[in-house]
Every structure is written in C-alpha cells, then in structure tokens.
Amino acid sequence: MSNSKIIKLRKGLNIKLEGDAEKIFIKNPLSETYAIKPTDFRAVIPKLDVQVNDEVLAGTPLFHDKNNPKINFVSPVSGRIEKINRGERRRIIEIIIRADKEIKYEQFEKIELDKITKSDLTNSLLKAGLWTFIRQKPFNIIANPDDEPKAIFISGFDSSPLAPDYDFILHDEKKSFQKGIDVLSKLVADKIHLGVNARFPISKLYSQLKRVEIHEFLGPHPAGNVGVQIHHINPINKGEKVWFVNPQDVVTIGRFIENGVYDASKIVALCGSEVLKSRYYKIINGASIKNIIKDNTTQNKLRFISGNVLTGTRITTNGYIGFYDSQITVIPEGDQYRFMGWATPGFKKYSNSRTFLSSLIPRKKYKLDANLNGEERAFVVSGQYEKVFPMNIFPVFLLKAILANDIEKMEKLGIYEVCEEDFALCEFVCSSKIKVQSIISRGIDMMIKETN
C-alpha cells in the first residue's frame, strides 16, 4: 500500500434515514426470475441475440450494443427466456429469464493473466459480458474497449443514504478482489486509484491490495461518489477518459478469471424505514425483489427503489434489481396532502436549511417519504447547491448552460466531470424543487450526441 494523505471534503450532506441494514447475511431461496434491463446502460442501443423460449446458460449473450457490437450483455443465470417487455416505440425494457433450479454456466477459456496480451484479455471480457462492468467518465457509459483511459478509479465505499457497507460485503472476497484488480491493471497503463473512507480504519482487504494507489476521503456524502473522488485526485479535462468499476463488480471480474464462468452473484442491502428487518441478502444480479421483500415490509403505501433514495430507480414489488445497484430501499410513498404543511414548526421534518425546529432539536434518524414537499419554482435561492456540492464547479451556472443548450459553455463549466449522482444532493436540498438530475441527464445526452 502506498502512502496516502487524507482528502478532506467539507461540503455535502449525510441524510440520516431510518432503516440501516443490520450486518447479518440472509440466505434466501433464490429468485425464480431474473431480468436484464437495457435501460440500465446509458447510450446503449440493444440488438437482441435471443428470442422468447430460448434456453440460455449463465454467460450466454442476450443482446449486444448496436453501436459497438463487441459489447455483449449476457444472462446472469441459466434458464429459459420467458418474456421480452417492450415500451414505447418497441424499445426493449426488460428481458426476463426464468431460472433453472441448478444454474449451469457457459464455460469460457481459462485465462492465465501473466501470459495473456491486453487485446486477448479485452476480447475475453467482452465475450463473457464482463466488459459491461467497466464504465467511463465522462458520461457514465460503458467503456469503449478501443480507448486508452488515463486511469482507472474505484470508490471503495458508498456514502449515500442507507448505503451498504462494502467492508462487510467484501469481507470474504479478498482473493477475487485482488484478481479483479490484476485484470484491470493489465488494461490501463497508468494507475488504479482506490478511494477509501477515512472515517474508519482501512479494511485489511483494501490495505493489503497490490497494484492500487489508495486515497483516503473524509467528509459527508457525496465523498463516496467516484466522480467526486476523480475530481480531487485527477480531474477530467476535455478529450480525456477515465474508467471506473464498482467494488462488487471487481470481484465478479476476479471470479471470472479464477473459474472461467460468469458468476454474477452479489450482495445487496435491503433497507429503508418501511422494511421490518433490514439485512444483507446474497443474490444473483438482476434478481426479482419479490422473495426478498415478502412479509418483510409494512402495510403502508410504499415505494420500492433499486439503489439509494437519491439516485435509485423506482421498481414494482415484482421488479428487478438494477445492473449496477447494491441496495434496495423501501420508503413510504407519502402522496397525501398536508394542511398548512409549510407553516408547521417541523419537529419531525428533515431539512438541510435551518428553517424547521428540527434543526434545534435534531432527531437521530428521520423517516422521509417521496412527497416533493412543495411545488416547482424558478431558481430563487442562491448558494444552496454549493453547500452540498464538493467540486470546484458552479452548479447553477452549469445547469443554466444546459437549459440554454449552450454546449461550449457546458464544456467550459465542467460537464465532463459531473454525472447525475453528483447533483443528487442539490436536487434534494432545492427549495425550488427543480429536477436537477434530469437537467444534467439532458446535458450529458447532448454531449454524447455532440462528441460522437
């Protein structure tokens, strides 16, 4: 491990929610159905490789990207393609697989890391569907295998509300994790950077890793966002590309090298105020949440989220876990009217401003629902976003450049360095209830079109 100095971030916000997952593993009966959702992958245009009723193995390609046919998306389990759900204009929403009782794997060639060339390694990863775990900044899209990234970044912790504890999740995966790092280090000429949480001692797994440079971050959310870490370690300039991988996905890549199969099992945290027993579950990627939430939530009107409350995707009670997500959050929907709600003293309300009495007598934890707590307005209050945005970027000016479709200005103001998740807290604290992440999303889509 190389010496690291702590990078302190003052700006940000830890939203203290009820329903942290207790550090207990539950081995639930595995889900019967799984889904891969092309919508999880930005800018990918899916071209199907299978039809309904086809039999697939774990690792069989389901579809590939039309723009980059080398990038395969494979089935996480063996079984039968049950259904292909389409949305507007026949856009593919979900490919649903009914799993076999016993999972059978597509057997890939064994790889000897010391001997294999970079291009052979890339091709193996592409073929077996593991390349999809490697994403690039800017824009949070799947990396282009022909690019030379400036560096690879891994955020070793998640700082978002109710986030799973990676030290706990990865505890037994030391070998696979190192293997995954070894693979990544073959793909990049420069360093692999690992951001860790300075609030706790560095876990053994991280501290004993080889071929990584560790950076300690201290501060509230979004200190765990890989984009924020990149900004402080080695910011992205125009024309530059960096790659990043989630810690659990590093393990999946490592397992592939060890066993020659696509083993997509991972651990997710079930959390949120409406979960009766918040625990960690061992699942296979893309699983339905049906079994996990069964008899384990309150009877209120609920909202199920794959991911965290700031950036996650809303799913149904039979919905499927998102490709890159490691947590399922359940919160109350909160679609009630509140009489003179804006005028109440607000002992139970949570606010980053100090306009409610809860800021004088804070609670330990809050139960927040999905109510907007107000109506959308024009930008009025200034300085609000800056308090929760730990980058040297002017968030409101960037947003206004996007609203004005001014590409040149967006570039100048730092669009290459940011993604939706970095703006999630801005959206949370906004007293004008502006849909900040949607605006950023629009800007990024514009940039992808422009740079292609």
Add this chain to the structure above:
Amino acid sequence: MKLLRKYIDKIKPSFQEGGKYEKLQSTFEAFEAFLFVPNKTSQAGTHIHDAIDMKRTMAIVVFALLPATLFGIYNIGYQHFVSLNEIHTVDFWQIFCFGFIEFFPLVVVSYVVGLTIEFASAQIRGHKVNEGYLVTGMLIPLIMPVDVPLWMLAVATAFAVILGKEVFGGTGMNIFNPALVARAFIFFSYPSKMSGSSVWIADKPDAFSGATPLSNIALGDLNIPDFHDLFFGFIPGSVGETSTFCVLIGALILLITGIASFRIMFSVFLGAYLMSLVVNFTNINFYSQIPAYEQLLLGGFAFGAVFMATDPVTASQTNTGKYIYGFFIGLLAILIRVVNPAYPEGMMFAILIMNMFAPLIDHYVVQANIKKRLKRQIL
C-alpha cells in the same frame, strides 16, 4: 381539515381547463397550495426531498420582518403624538392603534394591487403563482413614508411588479429589487412625497418639523438624536426602517435560519463602515463628520442591508461575488449620502446600482473558474 379538503376536491374541477372558472386556475391553485402542501410525489430524480420549499422560505422572511413592522406601526403613532405634544397623555394601545390604522391601508393596497397582477400574469403564462410577492408586498409599505397617498402607492406597486419583475419573466428573473423599484418610482415621479419634512409623520401639525435626522443634517442641523433613539428607532422615517434594533432581530432570524446570505449582510456593513471612516478624514460637508457607527444607524441603511441587499434573485449568486456585491453596496450608500447631500438616503440607489452590476460580478467570478479549468488542461 378533512371537510375542507373534501370541499376543495369538489370545487376543483370547475377551476381546471374547460371548467366554469378556468380563468382563475392559477389563483385557485395558489390558494389550494397555500392551504395544503400538494400530494405530489417525486417522479424522477431523487426520491426524497428536503422539507423546505419556496413558501417556507418566504414565510421566514416575512416572519423576520415582523419586529420591524410592529415597531414601525408603534412609531407611526409615537411620532404623531409627539408632534402634537400629546405623547404623555396617551397609552400604549392608543399609540399602536393609531399607527395600525395609518399603516394597514398601505399593506392592503400593496398586496391587493401586487397579487392581482401576479395572479393575472401567472394565468396568462400558464405558470404557478410564485411566492416572491409575499415578501415584496410587505417590503413596499415598510420603505414608504407613512403619508404616501394610496393611489400613488398603487401606481408604484403596479409599476414595480409589471416593469420591475414580470417583463423580465417573473420571480427569479428580475434584475432589480421590485420593492426598491416601487420606491424609486415614487422618488422620481412624486419627489415631494418621498422627501422633505412633511411626509414622515402622520397628521402632524404644520408647525412641527418632521424631517428625518438625515435630512436635518443637510440643513446644517447636526443635532442628531441620541444613540438610544437612533438605535431603537424613535425617529421619523420610512415605516420599517427606523429601528436598527428591530432590523437586527430580523437579521438574526434570517442568519440563524440561513435564509439570507451572511456574506452579503456582513460585507454591506463592512463596506459602509470602512467608507464612513474614510470620509471622516475629509471635510466635504456635515455628513462626512458623522461618526462611522452612527452612519450605520441612520436612514434606511440597516433595513436595506438586511432585507433588500440580501434578495437572492437580484444579488450576486456566487459566494465570492456576494462579498464584492455587498461591499460595494455599503461603500456606495455612504458615498452617495456624503457626496450628494441633496439625496442623503443613498441606500436605495446603492442597492439598485449593484443589482445592475451583480451579473457582471458573477460573470467574472465564473470566468476565473473557467480559466482555471483551461489552465489545468494545458499542464
């Protein structure tokens, strides 16, 4: 409350498109949202939202204005009875009630005229009614002399809302502080109602001089009221501005809740204080000899610094910009007061001028950030 909710749900359809009163849709929705925080939930982006909204924000500002307002009402009565030399024969409630009867029509006119225009323009644009006017509507009567004719106030309010705000696109888009636009309008159109010695005290006898201490100084009368009267506000002046003490209570509320920018407020006071020290060294006129701390107590300076300069829409929006913006407001306010004794109330102009420069300041702050990013790329 369930009954009320049911009633609203029942009458709601007639206010929506195709309904009998569809022209009043914005107005109806504004009142509905006033009574009930809507049941709308997040459909994209973050699933949870902070409890604060625009109503809460504006309500806090109105709350912070309360001490200055209540004292202003009292002071209207107080000045009136002092001018009649009857102050020792009346009790607190008589003073307060007199003030209230004088002040209340101003508030009514300001809100009725302003909100009518707001509701109408929201309906024309198909927007929701923004809460910004709740504060503006309170600020306007507070920065007027109590004797301002009501029709004049109505014209000024309409001018401020239409040409000061709506033509720019409504709340959040305006360049100048609308309340100050209203004041500037009266100042230029009807100067006799905004200066001199006759307008600051309600129903005063002609023989009694009712000029503000600031304008007295212009006449060479250096007989500034003592610190106590200046600080607590027992002097003639615009309704809300006289009591620095009450304004500071408001400032405290705004700063504790974080609604107003500390950076702006602090740098306004700093700029004015430093400028006062500088002019103390000169001998331009009587104004330049006022001790620096008294400069901060005179006229509408404190009120402007706390409630007008900190308006987030018309101020600089970058943190660095806020310091520069505030500092120059303070500096200009004193400069105008001293160098242009015909118009000692420099605060209004200082803020309006800096309102104009705020986007420019921000431009340069943002440009510096852009340059920094470009430099990084070359290295």
